[in-house]
Amino acid sequence: MPKTTKKRPLYSTIYKQLRSKIFNGSFLPGEMLPSESHLCTEFHASRETVRKGLKELESEGLIYSRPKIGYFVCTPRHSDFTVNFTEYFEGCTTQYKDIHGTLPDERVQKALDISPSQVVIEFEQLTINPDGAIIAYSKKYLPYERAHPSVENELNYAVFPDITLPKMDTYSMYTSIRISAVAADEKLADTMQCDIGEPLLLIERFFIQQDDCLAGYALFYVKQPYGQLNGMSGHRL
Amino acid sequence: MPKTTKKRPLYSTIYKQLRSKIFNGSFLPGEMLPSESHLCTEFHASRETVRKGLKELESEGLIYSRPKIGYFVCTPRHSDFTVNFTEYFEGCTTQYKDIHGTLPDERVQKALDISPSQVVIEFEQLTINPDGAIIAYSKKYLPYERAHPSVENELNYAVFPDITLPKMDTYSMYTSIRISAVAADEKLADTMQCDIGEPLLLIERFFIQQDDCLAGYALFYVKQPYGQLNGMSGHRL
DNA sequence: GAGTGGTCTAGACCACATG
């Protein structure tokens, strides 16, 4: 029972010790760490082993290296947040409201960067909680005439994420998001069964292919306090 | 002029080639990559060099390794977004409205996990754009009786991020965030000079010390369409 | 010139997976 502290590899020990020195303030942001060779002697390790520990800290965003000079502690960014958003709500059902081709309004034209005469496919759906109350409403738009039929399936994934989020298994596109607050207008209030003027959280998403083509645009309106977004920033431990 | 392709280190070439095979679909999510030794012979590289290339892909979240089995392509997560939020708005000024001790209302009690009798310090400020219009209003709360005077300065950083964001240079705390939409009530409409019922984006932040103590709570109301939040998800290139 | 990090190699031993 004496030395059960034997599993941890050496590079990980180096990583952990340096890491805690950063968190307890022994190394402050901007300061330089001991050189690789110093760490080699301090930890009785080879240089590559030391470098492996440092690499972990670097990947984690805690340090960076200035070649030929040394390693430095990063200044933490408290303004970048990781936010999780899915259209899926615990215990809720999704109801497809309408699917049809249409001409884009101005907002959709801008979002998809298309002309007013370019037909788009519009998908509408509602998210309904177990009590039967509508908590979210989404509209999604795809350009109709598309050159790449191979992308069809992926677009379906993008459009039906509730069905396919776990299967959205391609690197062919990425997403950008915009979060804002809007008041329900007459039409929204009607379809979402809420009051006119009621504040809604609006989450817009742009589906962008790696070739920079815009492949889809989605509007997601959420009743409050349902569907608030949560996120984290900074480093823990 | 023939071979100017000479600067790139070998491990980086390995990384880039595997990466593009992931992005063009040669390797699909869930699939296994060639083994390290295969890659060694394919690229005429030593094992550690191959591993270095693989490590890059792993750090980037494109692949993961199942020890003793092989490397696999990750399934991309299209539901995690990186969002940037600062209280600073281009060209805007900040006006301190009020600073005083007070008893917390229910919301603040919950946020800071304190009792109703625990005094808190309340900071209020307004963000004003060049035209003189109010575009944001924030309220921040700090528990008054604090055990760690050494944290004082950091709290000031947390409370006055406009002054100190670039100096918020500690790993002693991290932040959690909540985004929602609210309607301006009478009081908000008054201080923000907007209509009652006008939709506002509300960004709440919780400042949490590494020892899990709650060090601060901030409410940030933003008029629309100012201060929308933008984010990204997925991998580009 | 001494010190730094960046790259790369050719081994080695291990624990575990699979057949």
Add this chain to the structure above:
DNA sequence: ATGTGGTCTAGACCACTCT
């Protein structure tokens, strides 16, 4: 038994910075 990834070493050469 073979193949896999995980760890580790002791060198090596380079290009650069600092003084």
